[in-house]
Amino acid sequence: MKRPTPLPCMFVMFGATGDLMHRKLLPALYNLFEEKRLPRGFQVLGVSRDQSLTDAKFRKWGVGALKDAGFPSSSKFARWCDAVLQYQTIAQGSEADYAALGARIAAIERAHSLPGNRVMYLALPPNAFPSTIEGLGKTGLNHSRGWTRLAIEKPFGHDLASARALNALVHKYFDETQVYRGDHYLGKESVQNLLAFRFGNALFESAWNRDHIRNVQITVAEELGVENRAAYYEATGALRDMVQNHLTQMLTLTAMEVPAAFEADAIRSEKIKVLQSVAPLRSNAVVYGQYAAGKLQGRKLRAYRDAPGVAAKSRVETFVAMRMEIENWRWQGVPFFLRTGKRLAKRTTEIAINFRSPPIALFRSIDARVPHTNVLVITLQPDEGFELSFEVKSPGDPFRLQTQRMKFLYAEAFGNLSTGYETLLLEVMQGDQTLFVHGEEAEAAWRLYTPLLRHPPPIHFYDAGSWGPAAANRLLAGTDASWSTR
Numbered sequence: 001m002k003r004p005t006p007l008p009c010m011f012v013m014f015g016a017t018g019d020l021m022h023r024k025l026l027p028a029l030y031n032l033f034e035e036k037r038l039p040r041g042f043q044v045l046g047v048s049r050d051q052s053l054t055d056a057k058f059r060k061w062g063v064g065a066l067k068d069a070g071f072p073s074s075s076k077f078a079r080w081c082d083a084v085l086q087y088q089t090i091a092q093g094s095e096a097d098y099a100a101l102g103a104r105i106a107a108i109e110r111a112h113s114l115p116g117n118r119v120m121y122l123a124l125p126p127n128a129f130p131s132t133i134e135g136l137g138k139t140g141l142n143h144s145r146g147w148t149r150l151a152i153e154k155p156f157g158h159d160l161a162s163a164r165a166l167n168a169l170v171h172k173y174f175d176e177t178q179v180y181r182g183d184h185y186l187g188k189e190s191v192q193n194l195l196a197f198r199f200g201n202a203l204f205e206s207a208w209n210r211d212h213i214r215n216v217q218i219t220v221a222e223e224l225g226v227e228n229r230a231a232y233y234e235a236t237g238a239l240r241d242m243v244q245n246h247l248t249q250m251l252t253l254t255a256m257e258v259p260a261a262f263e264a265d266a267i268r269s270e271k272i273k274v275l276q277s278v279a280p281l282r283s284n285a286v287v288y289g290q291y292a293a294g295k296l297q298g299r300k301l302r303a304y305r306d307a308p309g310v311a312a313k314s315r316v317e318t319f320v321a322m323r324m325e326i327e328n329w330r331w332q333g334v335p336f337f338l339r340t341g342k343r344l345a346k347r348t349t350e351i352a353i354n355f356r357s358p359p360i361a362l363f364r365s366i367d368a369r370v371p372h373t374n375v376l377v378i379t380l381q382p383d384e385g386f387e388l389s390f391e392v393k394s395p396g397d398p399f400r401l402q403t404q405r406m407k408f409l410y411a412e413a414f415g416n417l418s419t420g421y422e423t424l425l426l427e428v429m430q431g432d433q434t435l436f437v438h439g440e441e442a443e444a445a446w447r448l449y450t451p452l453l454r455h456p457p458p459i460h461f462y463d464a465g466s467w468g469p470a471a472a473n474r475l476l477a478g479t480d481a482s483w484s485t486r
């Protein structure tokens with residue numbers, strides 16, 4: 001069932017001329033318009049420090065962004081940009097600048113008969129979050145005669161102390177019910193499908209525990225290297241860039257208990273409990289790597305340290321693998337292996353649930369091969385869907401077992417899926433926080449990883465185009481698991 005169209009509102013888009021707005025946010029808003037999911041009178045007020053921009057120039061910029069995104073009819077989206085996009089500079093970010101912003105918002109609301117419902121969307125570099133939140137709060141733009149919601153892009157802090165400080169500032173001016181901390185993975189259908197899959201199918205939910213599952217592997221593997229983002233990546237690394245947010249979201253949704261209800265508070269509090277149950281990470285349970293030169297599909301690839309902008313002796317991790325233990329009733333003794341890296345052999349984002357072997361090896365006397373155990377792989381990228389492997393008898397004599405796979409692909413069943421931003425933007429307008437990170441959850445994740453930020457493990461080098469350093473294999477010692485390299 002389609003949700004009702006959101007109440008009339010406007011987006012105040014801080015960072016309106018940035019890469020995220022260009023590639024994702026504006027195309028997603030336009031998609032929502034095409035699908036008739038935007039409310040009556042919807043407006044976007046773009047904000048950046050650029051004082052030379054005008055409404056007309058910003059609309060032109062918007063048309064360019066939608067062209068780049070591949071939308072076919074330029075006259076239609078040009079009309080939409082003219083009708084919807086406005087621009088206001090925040091200049092130096094003084095109180096007078098925020099007051100001018102407030103006056104502009106009010107004027108737009110009057111002109112379009114909007115009831116004062118506003119999304120303050122911070123698509124800004126993280127170092128601009130605090131001054132912007134302060135600016136909004138001090139000039140009373142944290143409230144309006146309708147509702148005001150604050151959407152904040154990732155990353156939310158860079159360690160526990162900074163996340164706490166940012167939460168304290170946010171809560172000085174905004175109630176938690178107004179706050180939408182983003183992690184765009186949560187907008188993906190297949191991530192949301194984890195909930196449907198687990199809690200909508202008694203078959204799987206009854207097997208989703210230590211009695212039936214021997215280990216879980218969560219992988220976010222990229223073929224790309226650092227590309228032209230060296231300045232960002234040198235200050236960030238894989239732990240902050242991927243593990244603290246995307247992999248942790250996949251972990252909590254995979255491991256959480258059944259929520260009391262299918263609503264935001266109940267779901268988010270179960271996710272927080274997972275993080276609170278993770279045993280402190282021992283340094284020998286984490287392996288860091290950095291890609292050296294190598295080859296992928298016949299193409300020679302240079303080392304991370306040779307990329308422009310990267311320090312010649314950089315110790316920044318481009319690969320992280322870790323073994324986690326969740327100390328609760330459901331998962332005691334089931335290792336969770338998390339792995340992410342750049343310049344790996346294949347681009348894939350997946351969760352592999354490895355089930356236990358049957359209690360008796362019944363076929364041992366007739367087939368020496370150790371039967372594969374059932375594996376459920378939930379793929380988030382590039383082909384969203386899932387695959388269940390199981391053993392069958394191969395036809396004829398002698399009696400032999402063979403692994404077969406049952407596959408479901410979202411694109412085959414439902415056509416192409418949205419990028420996920422459409423869902424998230426709509427949810428902010430609807431006031432549904434389920435797919436956004438609670439302040440406590442952000443802190444709980446940083447609490448888990450901050451010891452590694454203080455005392456990072458040594459770096460192991462791996463060939464670009466491989467599956468990471470061999471040292472990652474030692475994390476599997478004592479289990480019968482092996483890293484999935486499908």
Ligand SMILES: NC(=O)c1ccc[n+]([C@@H]2O[C@H](COP(=O)([O-])OP(=O)(O)OC[C@H]3O[C@@H](n4cnc5c(N)ncnc54)[C@H](OP(=O)(O)O)[C@@H]3O)[C@@H](O)[C@H]2O)c1
Pocket residue numbers: 014015016017018019020021047048049050090093122123124125126128132153154155184
């Ligand atoms: N790009 C992505 O694919 C992506 C994906 C996930 C999350 N994110 C997150 O989204 C946020 C934005 O990323 P981005 O890649 O779009 O960054 P970006 O390309 O550097 O754009 C930043 C935007 O913010 C504006 N800006 C900078 N400082 C400002 C300030 N103090 N007040 C108002 N505007 C300011 C910039 O314009 P002026 O300099 O003219 O002010 C520009 O419009 C970041 O937090 C990033 O981590 C990005």
